[in-house]
Amino acid sequence: MDAKESLIKIIKSLIEIGQPVSRQVLTDYLTGKESREIEELGLDENETYGIGDAHEDDYWTTIIDKAFESGYLKAKPSKSDKLTASTEGKKFAKKPTPFIVDEEEEATDENLSGLRDLEDLMADIPGGDANSLEQKASTKTKQQIKLIHAIDRKIALDDFAESESMSFDEVLEELEKLIRQGLNVDITYFTNEVLGEECVEELVDYIASQKKFSMENALQEYGDVYKEEEIRLAYIVYLIQQSK
Known part of the structure; x- marks a missing residue:
């Protein structure tokens, strides 16, 4: 399909937003969904807020990802890779050309x-x-x-x-519940970013060595080095490994 008009809406929205935003915030913005970050940034007052409310989140996720792959969006280096319009994207908005997106991309095995x-x-x-x-x-x-x-x-x-x-x-x-129910996911992209691969391995090895995991015991052992949420992340990685 030719998603030219949708890409124009994305570029115009990012130009009006005027700062890099995460994919999720951009999707919420396009669909007119209220969120804490949109409210805090005052984005719900913009003219383009909700400009894409005729489509669902998954549609916009596909278009945003394709636009990024095509060089019309660029990511600000950070752990969340916030997006903004690239020079090519701004040129596209001024002089649009066909922007073909394979509809099957919305339902790839990897994404679903x-x-x-x-x-x-x-x-x-x-x-x-x-x-x-x-x-x-x-x-x-x-x-x-x-x-x-x-x-x-x-x-x-x-x-x-x-x-x-x-x-x-x-x-x-919620993530722990889903994993215990048999969901297969990989969060190492996040844990390696916030903790580091070696630290994750250290905590996972500790958890694996315990007959029964106890957060209280883990905090006594590592509380002066790691926060509770970091230990919980490592525990979730451990659960994922055990479920495979």
């Missing part, structure tokens, strides 16, 4: 692997068949689906928490 796992999990719940996933999904389930998509797109978990008005602990709780 976590969602399919969640559908399989829901199929084991009475009334939770995959066909009725969208209709019957609770607010909590929708957040879990968003979390899976965020991990697939390698969005920083703390940025996801902020965009969903959740605490970081709440995100870790």
